[in-house]
Amino acid sequence: MSDTLKRNIPISLPSMGQEELDAIREPILSGWITQGPKVKEFEQMFAARHEVKHALAVSNCTTALHLALIAVGIGPGDEVIIPAFTWVATANAVIYCGATPVFVDIDPVTFNIDPIKLREKITTRTKAIIPVHLFGLCADVDLIKEIAPQIKIIEDGACAAGAALNEKPAGSLGEIGCFSFHPRKSITTGEGGMLTTNNDELAERLNRLRNHGASISEEERHKGPKPYILPEFDVVGYNYRMTDLQGAIGVAQLKKLDAFIEEREWWAGFYNDVFAKIPWLRTPVYGDKYRHGWQSYVLFLNEETAPIKRNVLMEHLQQNGVSTRPGTHAVHMLGYYSSTFGIKPSDFPGAYAANEYSMSIPLHNKMTEADYNYVADLICSL
Structure with a gap:
């Protein structure tokens, strides 16, 4: 596995090519570049792949x-349970609604919300739970449903396109699923997101909310026989639409999703085998009921037995051309949330440990065999 040449391996890199270039020709040449037919095509494909009735970009x-929480009626005075270890957007969306995020510690092995600890945080004000499918591994939504059968579940599947729990795709497990197409995700539209649901009423509400609250879409209005008709606005909505340029790229990317995951899964297995020899590193752990989406490959470093601190190791890898990141952050330790809610780092020990000792290493579809060998060599040589 030796490679004497210093490399430059980013933590993530979008995998795009001629297909994406060809895809954007149609909206560019047609002039229809805002939300339109390409977004609709992307939505239909995404819904079919994730086995839901509706997908809304x-x-x-x-x-x-934000829209998912509004659609299920979250507002001031309500509580929404979220994991303490996640990207800050999970908590921010709750704040946008005037509601209160209630943090729950994570399972230190999976990095996902601990369903048993979740039980202790349910009150009469709990109106929703946001399980996060972190790094592409679905949270145990089935167990959460058993514990809290009457509470709405909004899946934060930002990392989980193509993932599954008990052969049910992410996005089909709760009332609404939420996905990201940021460049660090397995498929990307630059920026972009998707809502999924099997509930017709919620789908209609979400469709209005993303488009200023309008009763009909721009595409329907402009292509209809009565050009003088304007939509009704019975609710206050938002301009949260996706463009057709992004939709066209999304169509091209979605066609590659399963091949991307299969390739990432193979190299995750390679990492697992190599790092199994290092007693102070814990590799990702999950059971047979999961299909991992492998948005990221995240190690956990035991600093009590490791010959090197996590941050020193990350600096060493960076100096040798390998980018790394902490898995994500413990939201309860961030300035706004710590000061506003009076939370101490030690209040959620699992999230605190993940914040301090997790490390994401490169895993993406632009890496070569030599790249993977180089990353493994650097870590194994310590």
Whole structure:
């Protein structure tokens, strides 16, 4: 596995090519570049792949979370349970609605919300739970439903396109699913997001909310026989739409999703085998009921037995051309949330440990065999 040449391996890199270039020709040449037929095609494909009745494209996953919470009626005075270890957008979306995020610690092995600890945080004000499918591994939504059968579940599937739990795709497990197409995700539209649901009423509400609250879409209005008709606006909505340029790229990317995941899964297995020899590193752990989406490959470093601190290791890898990142952050330790809610780092020990000792290493579809060998060599040589 040796490679004497120093490399430059980013933590992630979008995998795009001629298909994406060809895809954007149609909206560019047609002149229809805002939300239109290409977004609709992307939505239909995404719904079919994730086995849901409805998929609605939006500007990013944060806006998807915001709309999902509004659609199920979240507002001031309500509580929404979220994991303490996630990207800040999960919590921010709750704040946007005037509601209160209630943090729950994670399972230190999976990095996902601990369903048993979740039980302790349910009150009469709990109106929704946002399980996060972190790094592409679905949270145990089935167990969460058993514990809290009457509470709405909004899936934060930002990392989980193509993932599944008990052969049910992410996005079909709760009332609404929310996905991201940020460049660090397995498929990307630059920025962009998607909402999924099997509920017709919620789909109609979400469709209006993403488009200023309009009763009909721009495409319907402009292509209809009565050009003087303007939509009705019975609700206050938002401009959270996706463009047809993004939709066209999304169609091309979605066709590659399963091949992307299959390739990432193979190299994740390679990493698992190599790092199994290192007692102070824990590789990703999950059971047979999961299909991992492998948005990221995240290690956990045991600093009590490791010959090197996590941050020192990350600096060493960076100096040798390998980008890394902490898995994500413990939201309860961030300035706004810590000061506003009076939370101490030690209040959620699992999230605190993940914040301090997790490390994401490169895993993406632009890497070569030599790249993977180089990353493994650097870590194994310590």
